[in-house]
Amino acid sequence: MIKDYVNNLLKMKLKMDSRLKMKIKMNIKWRFSIIVMTAILVVSMVPNTTVITNDVVQTESPTMSIGPPYKAALLIGGDETDLGFSYMAIQGMYMLRDTFNWTISISRQVGFLDQSLKAKEYGDLGYDVIFFVGGQFIGTTYFEGIPALYNNTLFVQIPGLNFSNAPNLVGLHPAFQTEGHYLAGVLAGLMTETNRLGVVFGEWYEYLSMEFYAFKAGVESVNDDALVYARVAGTWGDALIGRQITEALINTKNVDIVVQVADTTGRGVIAACIAANISVIGTVADQYLLGPGNTMTSIGMNTSLLMEIVVQRIENGTAGWFAYKSWDIPIGNYLFPYHDYDDRIPQSVKDQVDDAKAGIANGTIVVPRIVTANAPADPVTPDDPDADEGPAIPGFPLLYLGLTATTMLGVTLLLVNRSRRIANKQKS
Numbered sequence: 001m002i003k004d005y006v007n008n009l010l011k012m013k014l015k016m017d018s019r020l021k022m023k024i025k026m027n028i029k030w031r032f033s034i035i036v037m038t039a040i041l042v043v044s045m046v047p048n049t050t051v052i053t054n055d056v057v058q059t060e061s062p063t064m065s066i067g068p069p070y071k072a073a074l075l076i077g078g079d080e081t082d083l084g085f086s087y088m089a090i091q092g093m094y095m096l097r098d099t100f101n102w103t104i105s106i107s108r109q110v111g112f113l114d115q116s117l118k119a120k121e122y123g124d125l126g127y128d129v130i131f132f133v134g135g136q137f138i139g140t141t142y143f144e145g146i147p148a149l150y151n152n153t154l155f156v157q158i159p160g161l162n163f164s165n166a167p168n169l170v171g172l173h174p175a176f177q178t179e180g181h182y183l184a185g186v187l188a189g190l191m192t193e194t195n196r197l198g199v200v201f202g203e204w205y206e207y208l209s210m211e212f213y214a215f216k217a218g219v220e221s222v223n224d225d226a227l228v229y230a231r232v233a234g235t236w237g238d239a240l241i242g243r244q245i246t247e248a249l250i251n252t253k254n255v256d257i258v259v260q261v262a263d264t265t266g267r268g269v270i271a272a273c274i275a276a277n278i279s280v281i282g283t284v285a286d287q288y289l290l291g292p293g294n295t296m297t298s299i300g301m302n303t304s305l306l307m308e309i310v311v312q313r314i315e316n317g318t319a320g321w322f323a324y325k326s327w328d329i330p331i332g333n334y335l336f337p338y339h340d341y342d343d344r345i346p347q348s349v350k351d352q353v354d355d356a357k358a359g360i361a362n363g364t365i366v367v368p369r370i371v372t373a374n375a376p377a378d379p380v381t382p383d384d385p386d387a388d389e390g391p392a393i394p395g396f397p398l399l400y401l402g403l404t405a406t407t408m409l410g411v412t413l414l415l416v417n418r419s420r421r422i423a424n425k426q427k428s
Contacts, residue, residue: 089133123150135205170322174207177332178214180299185218202236202262213370242268
């Protein structure tokens, strides 16, 4: 019977008029039409979970049954001691508890193998929102289908990707801290004495790529001679590796200012800067206490503000606004105080940093958002200790081309003379 239906349906001809209205002509018997329409009616009675808009299939936004008492959970890869991503996220959770009277749960030092299990655990417990802070959670939130299992829970990935693939998943746009890094670049480009700067990352994700190139753009906007080196530790939790990488930058590249974006690994970066008595720029939180005499400033991130907006929308019933959203909110567009460097940084430099911030705000400065799959190769200059040796003889390659041509000509003449001698012997 199904085969008969298919054969008859294939006989249907579809034609489009000039107004793109569909006119369907069916040359089949009336009883088959009734059967087909009945089948369509039956199928339409099945709960539909998709909506087709502009030929793109999307899952319908769920009606979140979120209500008091509210519960929020946090997953982080580190803890308070990093005074960075994890620290600021924990402070945000305490704000939800103390200001909004939410019940909170914080899972610290969540490893890769435990991410999915912990996320499902909170989902099963009916948490209204789960915050994932750290790029290492992107695989769990975006690509394992977990949000689809818990339609009444809002999943917030900080930072996320430049898209969302679920109605109850919102990701902080990866450009959230590019403006702050640009400002730090302006500061570092004006303050460096060696014209060599380093940035150490825990991993290399989309948002970290944007941060590096934003910092580099800030440097180059005020200093054409400065070089910026990127290093990726491959871990967020190993201070020893962070220290070794930074020591190598100091010893082989002569960097005198280093930006650390590496959480616990960054503690080693800071330690190396203190030991070498060079400057370090922190990120996310005010990391002055980690190196009071060496921390020039820190690139800020207001995680609490983001969390506050999320819970306010949940409480007022507008959480559906987050459906399929990559949330481009500038919560990382400022620098923390200069602290001990306040007297060491000339007022003219401070003014240029302030001018850059104003330029970004009024649109005269556009901070780049560049994404590369891998960290860039080191810039190479003749005075770089690790650069390839320059030409041993001035004038290369012209001199070597001349020597090559002369050698080939000499060989040719020898062959010709040899051929003539052989020919003369044969004649004699």
